[in-house]
Amino acid sequence: MGISAKITALLFVVLIPFVISGCRDKEQYNTRSFYEMGTIVNVTLSNKDDSIINQLNKRMKSWENEISGFAEKVNNAEPGKSISVSGIIYSLLQKAEYYKNLSNDKFDITVATISSLYGFPEGPFRVPDNETIQKNSDDVGFSNLVFDKKVLTKKTDLKIDMGAYAKGYIVDKGIEFLKSEEIKSAMINAGGDLYALGNKKNRKWHIAIKNPDNKKKFLSIIALKNKAVATSGNYERYFEKNGRRYTHIFNALTLQSVNNYKSISVIADTVEKSDGLATVYYLMNIEKMRETCRKLKTPLLVYTKKSEKIKLCGWQEYEISN
Amino acid sequence: MKYPTKTDLLVIVILIAVSLYPILAQNDSAGKKKLFLLIGQKQYEIPFKDGTIDLNNKYDVNMILQIEGEKARFIESDCPNKLCIKYGWVNNCGEMAVCVPNKTAVQIKCEKDGNIDAISR
Numbered sequence: 001m002g003i004s005a006k007i008t009a010l011l012f013v014v015l016i017p018f019v020i021s022g023c024r025d026k027e028q029y030n031t032r033s034f035y036e037m038g039t040i041v042n043v044t045l046s047n048k049d050d051s052i053i054n055q056l057n058k059r060m061k062s063w064e065n066e067i068s069g070f071a072e073k074v075n076n077a078e079p080g081k082s083i084s085v086s087g088i089i090y091s092l093l094q095k096a097e098y099y100k101n102l103s104n105d106k107f108d109i110t111v112a113t114i115s116s117l118y119g120f121p122e123g124p125f126r127v128p129d130n131e132t133i134q135k136n137s138d139d140v141g142f143s144n145l146v147f148d149k150k151v152l153t154k155k156t157d158l159k160i161d162m163g164a165y166a167k168g169y170i171v172d173k174g175i176e177f178l179k180s181e182e183i184k185s186a187m188i189n190a191g192g193d194l195y196a197l198g199n200k201k202n203r204k205w206h207i208a209i210k211n212p213d214n215k216k217k218f219l220s221i222i223a224l225k226n227k228a229v230a231t232s233g234n235y236e237r238y239f240e241k242n243g244r245r246y247t248h249i250f251n252a253l254t255l256q257s258v259n260n261y262k263s264i265s266v267i268a269d270t271v272e273k274s275d276g277l278a279t280v281y282y283l284m285n286i287e288k289m290r291e292t293c294r295k296l297k298t299p300l301l302v303y304t305k306k307s308e309k310i311k312l313c314g315w316q317e318y319e320i321s322n
Numbered sequence: 323m324k325y326p327t328k329t330d331l332l333v334i335v336i337l338i339a340v341s342l343y344p345i346l347a348q349n350d351s352a353g354k355k356k357l358f359l360l361i362g363q364k365q366y367e368i369p370f371k372d373g374t375i376d377l378n379n380k381y382d383v384n385m386i387l388q389i390e391g392e393k394a395r396f397i398e399s400d401c402p403n404k405l406c407i408k409y410g411w412v413n414n415c416g417e418m419a420v421c422v423p424n425k426t427a428v429q430i431k432c433e434k435d436g437n438i439d440a441i442s443r
Contacts, residue, residue: 033360035425040360040418044439057363123402191420192443200439210443215410215417221438231442236405265442 027201037064037167038121039191043174044200049183056188059177063088063170067162074152075112075159082151090149092162092169099165099276100142100252102292106283108252112161113140115250118239118257121163125239125246137255168193168230168275175271188271193230195271206320209265209301219303220311221321222267230274232282233263233303249282258283262303266293267318273298286310353433355392355415360427368394383424394428395419416441 031044032053041060043053070089077083085093096109112120113136119125139156146153171188175195178186185198187205196205204223211219212235222229237248238259246257264281268274277298281289286302293300293313302310309322316322326334359366361381368375370392377385385406386398393413396406399421406421415436418429 031431032363033365033427034363035422038422040420040422040427042440125403187440189440192441194440194442196439205439206437208438208441210441212443216414218438218441229442233443236443239403263443 029200036060037170037190038163039167041171041191042187042189044187044189045183046185049178049181049186052178052181052183056174056177060170060174063173067092067166067170071160071162074154075116077154079154079157082153085147085150085152087149089152090147092166093145093147093152095165095169095272095276096162097142099280103280103283106251106253107164107280108140108142109160109162109164110140110142110144110158111250111252111255112159113137113157114255115161115248115257116159118246120248120250121161121237123239125241127241127246133255140252140255164232164279165272165276167191168228168271168273171195171271172228190271193228193271193275195228196224197226199225210263212262212303213307219263219265219309219322220301220315220319222315222318223320224267224318227267227269227318228271228274229265229267230271230278231263231265232275232278233261234259235262249279251283259305262305262307263301264303265301267299267315268296286312356431356433357389357392357394358429358431359387360418360429362425377426381426383421383426385421385424385426387428392430394430396421396428399424 028047029044030047030050031042033040033042034057043056066086066088073083099107114133117128117132117136139158144155144158146155167190171190171193172195174188175197178197185200187194187196194207204225207222207224207229208218209220209231211217212233232249234245234247238245245259247259249258250256251258260282264278266274266277266281268277281300284292289300290312297313299313299315299318301315304310357368357370359368361383370389372390374397375387377383377387384400385396388395388397393411395411396419399406401421401423406419409419412419412428412430415430415432416438418427420427
């Protein structure tokens with residue numbers, strides 16, 4: 001081989017990587033934020049789809065207003081008074097019943113009658129005296145809500161909070177809206193409860209699960225495509241009084257705040273399901289969780305108070321790092 | 323003359339090294355860090371300059387931000403639960419401390435896409 005042929009061959013070798021890198025997709029993703037549903041919502045979209053963000057924000061705000069407006073009406077209404085029910089509200093009430101049955105009555109949206117005495121969800125927080133708790137405890141119970149597709153009345157002076165899964169429901173509706181606008185790749189993340197639509201460029205979306213004990217490490221990193229993940233924990237919405245930690249999750253049978261685990265993360269097909277199940281699982285022991293997640297096919301990661309990781313129902317299959 | 327000579331080999335090694343540079347450079351770290359305030363729907367880039375910033379002066383929220391090196395944290399806020407202060411320093415790509423009542427967050431973003439797209443918490 002002559003020298004010039006050798007140089008030509010080498011030039012090709014040299015040029016190929018430049019060509020490859022030059023051909024790489026120039027598609028960029030932007031993350032935009034707004035505040036809704038009592039949290040920060042981060043929406044990640046390809047720059048070509050960026051203009052949809054204002055419409056998405058507007059829609060999510062109107063669903064949020066409809067849901068929180070309904071809860072407010074229920075909570076302020078006198079027992080026996082009729083409150084109108086929309087399609088969205090009816091489906092949320094049905095989900096409340098589903099989670100209640102799934103949890104053997106430990107989960108109940110009417111436990112807000114008691115948790116609100118502690119100041120949840122927004123604070124300021126306090127520990128109510130036993131007398132106050134006793135006085136209100138008979139009002140709790142999903143069966144004290146009488147509803148159909150049109151109207152709801154409450155039989156007792158109870159309060160409701162659908163926060164455990166309503167936020168996820170709104171994210172799901174946001175994703176449906178993006179899909180209807182032909183968007184194939186996006187992520188909506190409402191304070192850690194999120195949906196990953198399609199792929200991000202040529203790979204799945206990578207989601208890290210926060211380690212409440214160490215900001216520099218994660219409990220797990222998973223890859224998702226057309227899936228949701230949500231986390232419920234004892235480390236964000238809580239307060240401490242006299243050495244005891246009061247979390248925002250209450251058991252409707254004992255009417256007590258529960259501090260069972262550091263966190264539970266759930267992968268499911270919708271954020272509403274991930275979100276709701278993370279709370280329902282939080283109320284269960286590990287055996288009951290295992291049994292339930294097998295039935296529902298929802299992988300989950302439990303981080304116990306002893307800082308052990310327990311992976312159930314195929315969590316590992318989504319992991320890219322742990 | 324016998325091929326390849328030492329000079330030939332040297333040239334080949336240098337050329338291969340040069341040829342790999344564009345690929346290696348792209349995978350190099352997450353790039354430069356930038357600091358952002360997310361207030362309402364707007365975002366403002368803030369330079370990494372050691373010191374404190376009273377957000378009341380410019381952005382009309384009663385909070386004070388402290389910056390040190392390439393990290394930042396809230397040290398004062400008029401919100402009831404002070405979650406944004408409890409969060410502590412924000413120093414990794416994508417990390418943020420959020421004050422929902424004031425619709426204000428501080429976030430570090432990195433020039434190149436990191437490997438992690440979101441954190442579930």
